[in-house]
Amino acid sequence: MTDERAQLQAALQEKLSALTHSDVRIENLHKLAGGASQETWQLDLHVETGETRGDYKLVLRRQLGGKIYPDALDLWREFRVMQIAYASDVLVPYPQAWLPNVLGRPAALIHWMSGETIGRRIVREPSLEGARKKLPAQMGNMLARIHAINIDTYALRHLVPAPPTNTASPISPAHWTLTALERMLDEIGEPHPALELGLRWLHRHEPPPPERLTFLHGDYRIGNIMVNEDGLVSVLDWEFAHIGDPYEDLSWSLVRDWRFGNDDLHLGGIAQPDEFFAAYDTATGTQIDRAVVHYWEIMGNVRWAVGMLNQAQRHLRGLEPNLEFASLGRRCAEIEFEVLHLIES
Amino acid sequence: MQDRPTSRELLDSVAQFLDSELIPTLNDPRLKFRARVAANVLNILAREVELSDTQLRAERERLAALLNESVLTDDIPNDVERLTRELAQQIRAGDADEGTFHDAVFAHVEQTVIEKLQIANPRYLKRVIGDE
Numbered sequence: 001m002t003d004e005r006a007q008l009q010a011a012l013q014e015k016l017s018a019l020t021h022s023d024v025r026i027e028n029l030h031k032l033a034g035g036a037s038q039e040t041w042q043l044d045l046h047v048e049t050g051e052t053r054g055d056y057k058l059v060l061r062r063q064l065g066g067k068i069y070p071d072a073l074d075l076w077r078e079f080r081v082m083q084i085a086y087a088s089d090v091l092v093p094y095p096q097a098w099l100p101n102v103l104g105r106p107a108a109l110i111h112w113m114s115g116e117t118i119g120r121r122i123v124r125e126p127s128l129e130g131a132r133k134k135l136p137a138q139m140g141n142m143l144a145r146i147h148a149i150n151i152d153t154y155a156l157r158h159l160v161p162a163p164p165t166n167t168a169s170p171i172s173p174a175h176w177t178l179t180a181l182e183r184m185l186d187e188i189g190e191p192h193p194a195l196e197l198g199l200r201w202l203h204r205h206e207p208p209p210p211e212r213l214t215f216l217h218g219d220y221r222i223g224n225i226m227v228n229e230d231g232l233v234s235v236l237d238w239e240f241a242h243i244g245d246p247y248e249d250l251s252w253s254l255v256r257d258w259r260f261g262n263d264d265l266h267l268g269g270i271a272q273p274d275e276f277f278a279a280y281d282t283a284t285g286t287q288i289d290r291a292v293v294h295y296w297e298i299m300g301n302v303r304w305a306v307g308m309l310n311q312a313q314r315h316l317r318g319l320e321p322n323l324e325f326a327s328l329g330r331r332c333a334e335i336e337f338e339v340l341h342l343i344e345s
Numbered sequence: 346m347q348d349r350p351t352s353r354e355l356l357d358s359v360a361q362f363l364d365s366e367l368i369p370t371l372n373d374p375r376l377k378f379r380a381r382v383a384a385n386v387l388n389i390l391a392r393e394v395e396l397s398d399t400q401l402r403a404e405r406e407r408l409a410a411l412l413n414e415s416v417l418t419d420d421i422p423n424d425v426e427r428l429t430r431e432l433a434q435q436i437r438a439g440d441a442d443e444g445t446f447h448d449a450v451f452a453h454v455e456q457t458v459i460e461k462l463q464i465a466n467p468r469y470l471k472r473v474i475g476d477e
Binding site for chain 2: 033263336
């Protein structure tokens with residue numbers, strides 16, 4: 001056992017024993033992924049006595065540095081969002097426990113779930129052919145459930161980013177997002193005329209604001225949805241949750257970069273979006289406007305392009321040396337091409 | 346001047362080494378993925394070595410015409426960066442929203458993005474241009 005693992009195991013043993021008021025046994029502790037800002041481990045936990053006695057298969061997430069991205073939630077807020085989603089009948093891995101201090105860092109314990117998350121496989125695996133047929137409607141239904149979460153009930157404005165309301169004239173989510181993207185682009189400091197053209201188009205074609213501000217997942221797409229042969233198992237990666245226009249979530253799942261090579265199938269490379277929209281419409285009693293979807297798809301591409309440039313900057317500024325991040329800086333051109341294509345059509 | 350192999354030849358050589366000798370021995374899937382990214386980066390650089398000079402020259406010419414710029418120096422990459430910043434500012438300010446200037450800007454920007462993709466990912470370019 002490595003030193004790091006031994007230390008972590010000992011610390012977890014102590015914290016979990018205190019938390020459960022019981023003897024505990026930790027086994028198979030191993031690291032799944034690690035970077036400069038966060039780590040993910042897996043473990044088996046046995047709790048001997050008390051209310052929570054039993055056996056658990058858990059994922060441990062540790063926050064090492066500060067927030068990764070300016071607009072992302074820190075680990076605690078993400079954990080809290082998952083609790084709220086779980087309480088709202090959204091399929092999300094059960095957020096089991098929050099440990100404020102494990103070896104000096106906060107950690108979250110979340111139920112381990114079994115399924116496929118890799119976009120390329122979800123789109124291509126023959127064994128998931130049946131799942132792919134069910135997914136569009138399931139995705140529409142699940143998104144409707146997420147959007148039904150009441151912002152005021154859970155005081156979500158204090159938990160996740162939201163367009164400011166304390167101004168003389170309220171700012172639409174589109175305008176708020178555009179301003180934030182321009183600020184991020186300026187921060188990055190490199191000129192991107194293609195993205196500037198996209199931003200101008202978005203300024204000049206702003207649709208009416210949503211009827212009500214909505215709680216959004218913020219990264220809802222194939223790649224963040226766990227799938228098995230029965231279809232949708234779980235919605236993952238809640239760190240970009242925020243409040244805004246529901247179309248932002250609807251259109252994000254159509255962004256070309258997340259079709260994993262099946263460019264013709266606009267919904268994450270698995271289907272056309274019709275069933276997805278229909279299911280959402282039925283569940284919410286609305287009728288999706290394709291022109292507004294188009295608007296937010298362009299916005300989504302611009303947002304993703306800026307996100308890529310941000311990740312490249314993280315590498316370049318020495319915050320998180322990472323070859324993948326660095327190479328994203330060159331991939332941005334693919335999204336720029338898509339933005340130009342979309343605003344022209 | 347440098348002796349052969351040329352930059353291009355060396356880059357190809359290292360990429361080849363990664364692909365045929367190193368990557369096949371890797372078992373950790375994450376490490377294997379990152380090694381493939383590394384090989385891909387080398388291929389990008391090899392294309393850049395081939396195409397960059399010609400592209401930058403053409404890009405500068407387009408920019409100078411677009412922005413009515415006559416001040417050009419010996420340093421082509423520097424000129425291109427300076428003019429691209431100028432162009433980005435003008436777009437942001439709304440100067441290219443409509444009319445013939447918009448069309449000219451759009452055409453230049455599209456051409457520039459295509460040139461970026463010729464270096465960064467020519468297969469992507471083939472895939473998406475095929476769609477149209």
